[in-house]
Structure formats: structure tokens, C-alpha cells
Amino acid sequence: MRPVSRRLLYAGLLVSLLVLSGLSLIAGKVWVPWNAWISPEVDPRWAIVFELRLPRTLLGLAVGAALGLSGAVLQGYTRNPLADPGVLGVSAMAALGAVLTLYYGVTAIAPWALPVAAVSGALIGVAILMLLSGSASSLVTFILAGAILNILSSAGVSLALSLAPNPWAVNEIVDWLMGSLADRSFEEVTMAVPLIALGCGLMLTTGRALDALTLGEVGARSLGISMSRTRWTLAVGVALAAGASVAVTGVIGFVGLVTPHLLRPLVGARPGALLVPSILGGAVIVLAGDIFVRLTPTAGEVKLGVAMAALGAPFFLVLLLRLRRTIA
Amino acid sequence: MSVVSCTDLSVHMGGKGILAAVSLSIEAGRVTAIVGPNGAGKSTLLSCLAGLMEPSSGTAALDGVALSAIKPRDRARRLAFLPQTPEIAWAVDARTLIELGRTPFIGARGQTAQDRVVVDRAMAAANVSELGHRIVDTLSGGERARVLIARALAGEPEWLLADEPLTGLDPAHQLDAAALFRRLADDGIGVVLTLHDLSMALRLSDRIIVLADGDVLVDEPPATALSAEVLNRAYGIEATLTQGPGGPLIDVIRRT
Numbered sequence: 161m162r163p164v165s166r167r168l169l170y171a172g173l174l175v176s177l178l179v180l181s182g183l184s185l186i187a188g189k190v191w192v193p194w195n196a197w198i199s200p201e202v203d204p205r206w207a208i209v210f211e212l213r214l215p216r217t218l219l220g221l222a223v224g225a226a227l228g229l230s231g232a233v234l235q236g237y238t239r240n241p242l243a244d245p246g247v248l249g250v251s252a253m254a255a256l257g258a259v260l261t262l263y264y265g266v267t268a269i270a271p272w273a274l275p276v277a278a279v280s281g282a283l284i285g286v287a288i289l290m291l292l293s294g295s296a297s298s299l300v301t302f303i304l305a306g307a308i309l310n311i312l313s314s315a316g317v318s319l320a321l322s323l324a325p326n327p328w329a330v331n332e333i334v335d336w337l338m339g340s341l342a343d344r345s346f347e348e349v350t351m352a353v354p355l356i357a358l359g360c361g362l363m364l365t366t367g368r369a370l371d372a373l374t375l376g377e378v379g380a381r382s383l384g385i386s387m388s389r390t391r392w393t394l395a396v397g398v399a400l401a402a403g404a405s406v407a408v409t410g411v412i413g414f415v416g417l418v419t420p421h422l423l424r425p426l427v428g429a430r431p432g433a434l435l436v437p438s439i440l441g442g443a444v445i446v447l448a449g450d451i452f453v454r455l456t457p458t459a460g461e462v463k464l465g466v467a468m469a470a471l472g473a474p475f476f477l478v479l480l481l482r483l484r485r486t487i488a
Numbered sequence: 489m490s491v492v493s494c495t496d497l498s499v500h501m502g503g504k505g506i507l508a509a510v511s512l513s514i515e516a517g518r519v520t521a522i523v524g525p526n527g528a529g530k531s532t533l534l535s536c537l538a539g540l541m542e543p544s545s546g547t548a549a550l551d552g553v554a555l556s557a558i559k560p561r562d563r564a565r566r567l568a569f570l571p572q573t574p575e576i577a578w579a580v581d582a583r584t585l586i587e588l589g590r591t592p593f594i595g596a597r598g599q600t601a602q603d604r605v606v607v608d609r610a611m612a613a614a615n616v617s618e619l620g621h622r623i624v625d626t627l628s629g630g631e632r633a634r635v636l637i638a639r640a641l642a643g644e645p646e647w648l649l650a651d652e653p654l655t656g657l658d659p660a661h662q663l664d665a666a667a668l669f670r671r672l673a674d675d676g677i678g679v680v681l682t683l684h685d686l687s688m689a690l691r692l693s694d695r696i697i698v699l700a701d702g703d704v705l706v707d708e709p710p711a712t713a714l715s716a717e718v719l720n721r722a723y724g725i726e727a728t729l730t731q732g733p734g735g736p737l738i739d740v741i742r743r744t
Contacts, residue, residue: 239577372591375639376575381540383643384564384592429578 169426173440177221180447184217185209188454215346218353220450221443223341223409226356226401228442229435231416232423233363236370236431237394238293238302241424242479244416245402246472248302249309250285251413254399254406255337256313257281262333263320275351279403285309286395339410339465341450348408359401360439362393367432374431412465414472415442421479490516490566490646490678492537496546499532499702506532508702509546514695516646516678519669521689523682524699525723530682531572531651533699537680538569538649550647564592568645572652572682574636576624582635583620586611589642607642614638614668630661637668647678654681654688666692686714690729690736698722710736720744 186192188208196203197210227245234243234250245251257277266273292305317337324330369390372380381387405412419441420434427433446464449471453462493513499506507529514520514537522530535541536548539555547554555563568589576585589610590603611617614637619627627635633653640648648669654662662685669692673679683689689696689710696713698706700722706713719727719738726741 239575368591368594372588374577374580374585375588376571376577378540378569378571379575379588381560382538382564382567382569382571383588384559384561386560428584429580430584431578 166427169423169437170440173437173444176444177440177447180444180451181217181221184220184447184451185213187451188213211345212343215344215349216341216450217447218349219344219408220341220447222349222353222356223405223412224415224443224446225439226360226405226442227412227415227446228419228438228440229360229363230398230402231418231442232420232431232434232438233366233370233394233398234416235420236373236434237366237390239373239376240302241421242303242417242476242483243306244414245282245398246411246413247417247476248285248289248306249313250282250289250398250402251406251411252310252313253285253288254278254282254403255411256316257284257403258407259317259320259333259337262336263324263329265329271347272351275355275404275407278407279355279399281313282403282406283395283399285313286399290391290395336410337465338463339412339468340453340461340463341409341446342461342464344408352404352408355400355404359397359399359404362397363401364435366390366394366397367435370431370435410463410465412446412468414468414475415445417479418472418475419445421475490551492516492548492550492567492647492678492680493552494533494537494543494546494548497533497536497543497548498545499529499536499541500544506702507536507543510699510702510704511546512697512704512707514678514680517673517676518694519673519679519681519692520695520697521681521683521693522697522699523684523686523689523722524705528699528722529702530699534569534649534651534680534682538567539563540569561592565643566645567647567649568640568643570636570640570648570650570653572655576632579623579625581620582616582622582624582627583607583611585624585635586616586620586638586642589639592643606644610638610641610644613641613671615664629656630658633657633661633665637665641672645677647680648672649680651682652684654683654685662688686719686738687732687736690714690738691734714738 190208192205192209196205199206231244234248235241257280258274261267261273261277288309289305293301321330321333369380369385372383372385377387419438423434423437423441427437449468450464453464453467456462491513495511497510498508510533522533524530532541536543539548542556549555550558550566587607590607611620614634616634616638619631619635624632654665657665666688669679693710696708696710697704698713698718705722706718714729716728719725724744726744728739730737730739
């Protein structure tokens with residue numbers, strides 16, 4: 161791909177992000193025009209923008225970036241276009257970690273316990289994936305390992321739900337599991353963004369290794385790439401970014417799956433070239449999705465995680481049908 | 489002159505001995521062929537010499553320095569390896585794939601003009617200059633093999649270790665590849681190949697190492713390496729060495 165068109169792509173993604181961020185502050189059940197933003201004295205709707213929608217927008221950007229990049233990195237590492245933190249069970253393991261803290265009511269005493277538990281869950285998930293797949297990492301092994309993690313964590317979550325001490329705890333867990341950006345505050349922003357930034361920073365260092373992995377593990381090693389370093393940088397990076405995202409928004413699936421796939425025709429299939437565009441693209445998709453669910457004319461707001469799953473599942477199906485030829 | 493060597497190199501896998509105390513030393517500027525029956529340990533030996541497999545005991549070394557003591561990146565700058573069944577995971581274009589050969593040289597600032605010149609040269613050497621924009625999925629087997637050789641040359645290696653690089657190529661492309669390996673060796677690069685085609689080994693190489701049951705059976709120039717007795721012991725075949733119009737020829741008569 162020529163550098164000019166690459167510049168064009170970045171420009172397009174950045175403009176979309178700016179427009180969507182602006183829209184995300186304005187749009188909702190209550191539309192707040194630009195002139196209401198000046199100060200709380202002039203217009204009380206100021207509070208809606210700066211105390212509700214600003215953190216929501218910032219989280220949308222951060223979580224979208226984290227999920228988009230995690231998807232691109234996992235696809236590069238597994239050499240598999242079906243990989244994403246959701247499909248591979250990393251998000252589900254993070255959710256299990258988070259649910260356990262909700263279940264035991266730890267979050268009331270120590271709010272940081274939730275992100276720590278979610279990141280730990282994600283890290284355990286990625287580590288299990290890498291151990292299960294090992295060096296004979298075929299597409300099928302990875303997907304099966306992901307399926308096992310998904311089953312394991314959903315069993316854990318179901319257990320927590322069925323043993324929950326009271327209906328409110330159940331409600332809280334279920335509500336949170338569906339994945340949403342609604343009613344988030346700056347507390348969540350300050351909790352998640354540093355972890356996500358650190359995770360993304362780690363993942364971005366793996367670009368050259370992911371490129372080399374195009375030639376398989378032996379090929380990459382013959383090019384001087386240390387596989388163990390790549391593996392652990394990637395595991396910790398994905399765990400931090402995806403884990404922190406799940407901690408503040410619950411499970412929002414398919415962003416990591418869809419983003420690199422949509423960008424591949426534009427930037428080419430080289431995994432390293434997909435990383436930065438996937439950060440921007442993931443943020444665009446999550447923001448757009450969040451604005452969309454806010455505007456759906458239903459009594460309660462449709463959960464973002466549910467909407468993404470509804471859009472993502474058919475997408476996954478199409479991808480699978482296309483891949484069937486190559487697997488079979 | 490650069491030397492790749494191994495001393496008492498043994499490899500066991502799953503309780504089975506693959507290589508048993510192999511010691512040899514290979515000089516650059518020559519084509520060295522490693523031949524032997526299936527399961528003799530050719531690929532394992534090549535992987536060890538390339539520093540990609542840790543032997544169970546013994547050492548492999550580059551110019552006297554154990555490969556395990558050389559940083560992977562430094563090793564990769566000097567030594568290129570072509571695996572037997574190369575994986576190409578993504579549908580990238582041929583040039584992007586060949587540029588991967590520059591990986592050990594590329595710093596934080598990415599590709600330089602110098603890198604691009606070297607890639608151009610490697611593509612010309614492997615005769616793939618026109619294929620740069622083609623997506624690798626659309627290449628024929630012969631084109632793909634040449635692109636992968638160009639990938640290896642893009643690192644300007646002192647050594648090229650290739651595991652059965654001629655397998656799957658039609659006779660014309662085999663001749664092309666053989667001529668390229670010859671030219672590289674004449675330019676001072678150390679070329680080490682594992683081969684199944686014994687006649688090709690005789691015509692192409694300066695030295696033939698016959699492996700059998702994880703040990704070196706014969707290590708001699710082609711003129712003397714593949715005697716009827718060696719072929720019988722290594723492969724269990726009755727064969728004669730004849731002189732054809734294109735060069736020496738192994739004529740297999742029957743199994744013994």
C-alpha cells in the first residue's frame with residue numbers, strides 16, 4: 161500500500177473519531193446542543209455533557225482502542241482471522257474474575273479489586289491459551305482452546321449467579337455482564353485508562369514479531385525473533401487492555417474480530433501494519449455502536465454488548481463460511 | 489572464511505535418538521549437500537546448525553562461537569534458514585514477504601533506502617523482480633519457492649541453510665534454483681542443503697554428507713561419496729553410478 165493512501169486512511173479514521181466524539185457528547189435521550197456546553201450557570205444540561213457523556217465517550221474511545229488492538233494482535237499471533245479476546249475466551253475469563261469480586265462484595269470495600277481481578281482473569285486466560293496451543297498452534301487448537309475457556313468461565317459465572325446471596329447481587333452481575341458504557345463516571349476512566357494505555361503500549365511493540373510470524377514460528381525465530389519474549393509481552397498486553405476494558409464495561413464482543421477484518425483490505429494483510437489503524441478503528445466502532453444504542457427508541461437502553469453481539473454473530477458466520485474452504 | 493560446525497551433537501526426541509554425536513565442520517563458499525534416507529536426521533541436523541534447535545548434548549557453532557551464545561538477532565543477520573514446508577500465514581504481496589528478510593536489521597525507524605536497495609538486489613538475484621506486487625496466494629509453486637529464496641537473500645546472509653529447497657519444483661525450476669545456489673556459493677556464501685535427489689546432489693554440490701541413523705556415514709566430495717556400497721548401506725538399495733549427458737546419474741536398480 162502506498163504511503164499516500166495510508167495517510168488518507170489515518171485522516172479518515174481521525175476525522176470519524178472527532179465527529180463521533182462530538183456526536184457522543186451531543187446525542188442521547190436528551191440532545192444537548194453546543195451552546196449549552198459553556199458553563200453550569202448558563203445551562204444545567206452542562207452536567208449531562210461533562211459528568212455523564214464525557215466519561216462515557218472517553219471510556220468508549222479507550223475500550224474500543226483496547227479491543228481493536230487486542231483483536232489485531234491476537235489475529236497476528238495466532239495467524240488466524242477468527243481470533244479476538246471474545247472468541248478466544250479472554251474476555252470471558254476477565255468477566256469471571258470480575259464477577260467473583262462482585263459476588264463476594266469485595267468491590268464495595270476495595271474498588272480497585274475489580275480491575276485487578278479482571279486483568280488477572282484475562283492473564284490466566286491468555287496463559288492457558290498459549291499453553292494449550294503450544295508450538296503446534298493450528299487454527300483449530302486455538303478456537304477449541306477458546307471454546308474451553310468460554311465454557312469454563314460461563315460455568316463459573318453461572319455458579320456465582322445461582323449461589324448469589326440476594327437478587328440484587330444477581331441483578332448487578334447480570335446487568336454488568338451484558339456490557340455497556342452507560343452511567344460510567346470519571347472513576348472508571350481513571351481506573352481503566354492507565355491499564356489500557358500500558359497494555360496497548362506493550363502490544364504495539366510486538367509489530368515486527370507479528371510480521372515475522374507470517375513465516376510461521378520457525379520462520380520468525382530464524383529471523384531473530386524471540387518467541388518467548390513476544391509471547392509474554394503479548395499476553396500481558398492483551399490481559400491488561402482487554403481485562404481493564406471488561407472491568408469497566410463488561411463484555412463487549414466482536415470489536416476485536418471485526419476491526420482488523422474491515423481494515424485489512426485497506427492496509428494489506430501484514431499484521432504489523434494493522435496495529436495502529438486497529439486502535440483507531442476499534443474506537444470508531446465502539447463509539448458508533450454506543451451512540452446507536454443510546455438512540456434506539458426502546459424504554460430502557462439496549463446494552464452495547466448485546467448490540468455488538470447481534471451485529472457480530474452474523475459477521476462471524478460469514479467469516480467462518482469463507483474460511484471453511486481453507487480449513488477443509 | 490566462515491565456518492559452521494558441530495561437535496558431538498546429539499538430539500533425542502521422545503526417548504528416540506535422532507542424531508548421535510555428530511561432529512563436522514562446513515566451510516563457506518561451497519555448496520554442501522546433506523543426504524540420507526527419510527528419518528536419518530537431515531532436517532534435525534540442519535535446524536541445529538541454524539541455531540533453531542537446542543541439541544540434547546554437544547554444540548553447534550558459528551566461527552567457533554556456540555550458536556546458543558549468539559544473540560538471536562545477530563545470528564539471524566549472518567545465517568538464513570529456509571524451512572522444508574514454509575508457512576505463509578497471510579495473503580501479503582511478494583515484496584512485503586521478501587522484506588521480512590530485513591527483520592534482523594531494521595531499527596526503530598523502520599526501513600531505510602538501503603534496505604530497499606538490498607531487497608531489490610535479492611529479488612533480482614532470485615529472478616522475482618516482476619512478482620513484487622503479486623499476492624503470495626496467487627503464485628505458482630515455483631514462483632513461491634523463488635520468492636522465499638529472495639526472502640532469505642534479503643538478509644544478505646553469510647550462510648544459507650535450506651531444507652529440501654528443490655522438492656516440489658519442476659525440473660526447469662530445479663535447474664534455476666541449483667544455478668542460483670551455485671552462484672551464491674561462488675560469491676562466498678556458505679550454502680548447506682538437504683536433498684533427496686541424489687543425482688542433483690552429485691551435480692550441484694562440492695561436498696556430500698550422507699547421514700544414516702543419525703550418524704555421518706560418509707563425508708566426501710561428490711566424485712567418491714556415493715558409491716554402490718554407501719547407497720546400499722544408507723538407503724538399502726542396489727544402484728549404480730553412471731555418467732549421463734547432463735552429468736552423473738544414480739540409477740536405482742532394486743531394493744536390497
